Amino acid sequence: MSTEALTIESDSDVSLLDILDHVLNSGVVIHGSLVISLAGVDLVYVGLNVILTSVETALRNLNAPRQLSGRQTSRALR
Amino acid sequence: MAPTASSATKSPKKATTPARVLYLYAISEVPKRAAPVISAEAIDGDALVEPVRCENYVCWVSRVAKDEFADHIEDRMQDLEWLASAGLRHQRVVAEISSKLVTLPARFGTVFLSEDSLAAHVKERKRALRGAFERVAGADEWGVKLFATAAAKAPATNAPASGAEYLKRKAELLQPRSGKLDTEVREFVARVKELAVAASAGGKASAGQPGLIWHGSFLIRRKNRKKLEMVLRKYAKKWKDIRRIDCSGPWPPYSFVGQHVD
Numbered sequence: 067m068s069t070e071a072l073t074i075e076s077d078s079d080v081s082l083l084d085i086l087d088h089v090l091n092s093g094v095v096i097h098g099s100l101v102i103s104l105a106g107v108d109l110v111y112v113g114l115n116v117i118l119t120s121v122e123t124a125l126r127n128l129n130a131p132r133q134l135s136g137r138q139t140s141r142a143l144r
Numbered sequence: 145m146a147p148t149a150s151s152a153t154k155s156p157k158k159a160t161t162p163a164r165v166l167y168l169y170a171i172s173e174v175p176k177r178a179a180p181v182i183s184a185e186a187i188d189g190d191a192l193v194e195p196v197r198c199e200n201y202v203c204w205v206s207r208v209a210k211d212e213f214a215d216h217i218e219d220r221m222q223d224l225e226w227l228a229s230a231g232l233r234h235q236r237v238v239a240e241i242s243s244k245l246v247t248l249p250a251r252f253g254t255v256f257l258s259e260d261s262l263a264a265h266v267k268e269r270k271r272a273l274r275g276a277f278e279r280v281a282g283a284d285e286w287g288v289k290l291f292a293t294a295a296a297k298a299p300a301t302n303a304p305a306s307g308a309e310y311l312k313r314k315a316e317l318l319q320p321r322s323g324k325l326d327t328e329v330r331e332f333v334a335r336v337k338e339l340a341v342a343a344s345a346g347g348k349a350s351a352g353q354p355g356l357i358w359h360g361s362f363l364i365r366r367k368n369r370k371k372l373e374m375v376l377r378k379y380a381k382k383w384k385d386i387r388r389i390d391c392s393g394p395w396p397p398y399s400f401v402g403q404h405v406d
Contacts, residue, residue: 071293071380071383071387071388072376072377072388072389072390073388073391074373075393082228083350084350086228086231086347086350087287087348087349088287088347089231089234089235089238089398090252090347090348
């Protein structure tokens with residue numbers, strides 16, 4: 067599927083970093099009764115790469131029961 | 145996060161209890177038939193993901209604990225494990241909705257006190273939302289990252305003269321070099337941009353990845369997906385020994401709704 071220098075990941079096996087990159091990057095802003103500022107998140111980015119490995123492990127644990135229960139991750143659009 | 149299955153399986157009450165707020169995942173077009181059932185886990189791992197009709201749209205929400213998702217969400221977001229779980233759940237719900245309907249992902253952490261306040265705010269932004277829907281219809285977000293590979297990092301094959309020089313070289317590898325992009329890289333980015341409806345700078349989360357030269361997101365019409373792949377393959381082949389291209393997607397159009405709508 068991919069040459070040595072190219073990887074194309076479907077959304078079921080992207081890394082946590084990619085997920086946070088996209089999820090936290092933007093999204094439509096609707097001014098709610100409470101809109102939570104993302105300003106505080108900047109602090110998180112500082113340590114993100116350092117702690118990433120442990121978070122990936124945490125995620126694997128989080129995912130494990132889902133796979134056993136047969137739930138599907140979202141499917142890619144065709 | 146103890147499961148409270150009995151309360152979660154009951155049909156949603158029309159008024160939220162004081163301790164619950166509405167967590168908004170996304171706004172979609174109105175489905176032609178019945179609203180799809182979303183099977184992905186809710187943001188709190190427990191609630192239902194429900195469609196709420198607002199104006200000509202459907203808002204996808206979960207009724208979650210006010211304490212966790214409104215009063216203390218900024219504290220929770222400092223907790224990486226919490227952020228990782230919530231971010232992943234948010235993504236799974238939005239991706240599932242987006243695989244079925246034209247969807248505008250909401251900003252992570254958007255919470256409303258009631259259906260009335262949600263409806264009022266959607267109404268207020270009706271026109272901007274329409275424009276955003278037109279932009280993202282039939283298109284997906286793709287993430288592209290360029291990395292310097294081992295071979296590219298090695299032009300200085302001579303051994304570092306000192307420990308300090310070794311550390312300096314190592315530090316250079318860890319710093320993405322923004323600002324002084326190679327002509328070839330700029331040409332590549334321009335080439336992908338030609339295929340895209342819009343382009344956006346990459347998120348902060350992976351900005352510090354070792355060897356990262358450039359990253360960004362593109363909004364690509366589905367009919368151009370093959371063309372995107374062709375461009376990526378062409379450059380991957382050309383750069384075989386010096387750079388690696390990572391492409392992820394299709395993503396819901398996270399990076400292409402906020403700045404235009406706000």
